[in-house]
Amino acid sequence: QSLLTQPPSASGTPGQTVTISCSGSSSNIGSNTVNWYQQFPGTAPKLLIYKNNQRPSGVPDRFSGSKSGTSTSLAISGLQSEDEADYYCAAWDDSLNGPVFGGGTKLTVL
């Protein structure tokens, strides 16, 4: 069982805004910055958000991250069919001395 809790699935229609949540604890999200990854089937994950709300170059500003206490969320605005993928949150865990991932959320664009 993952130390970071995400809903297994989420969905939305094109153009909508979808939010994916991720809940942790004081040893991970509560005391460290959060990252989000996007993964398409059969491919390697891609860094989507780092340091809670920073986007690497090339990531559209439709993707945004936020953090409050021991929870974090990823928002995708103007949802597009190509956003259909798995999304993972991650953060360093001070107790484990290593990063922990959420279980992943499968986003479906209806």
Added chain:
Amino acid sequence: EVQLVESGGDLVQSGGSLRLSCAASGFIFSSYNMNWVRQAPGKGLEWVAYINRVSDIIYYADSVKGRFTISRDNAKNSLFLEMNSLRTEDTAVYYCVRVRSSTTCSFDSWGQGTLVTVSS
């Protein structure tokens, strides 16, 4: 262009050993901390091991501690994962992953992965 190319994945029996390699190019390998991350078939991501730029700080996930060894050769731009006493639950795609500068665990570059299958 940053490239990470893993190799060494194979089918191995439980209790066996395997050595994974990762060839890095397109960046100054010695300037970056590196990790191995794995993904079991149909499952989520699991961090395996971390090594800093000069190999004097190394961390392992509890699930592999004492069985796996991460190492690097900066002169050859290569990262390695020595895996011993393999178990069926080690079956996964193993990714070589670069840590973005000025972060602790923002993984900004991933290899294509290499499949390790452990049979009973």
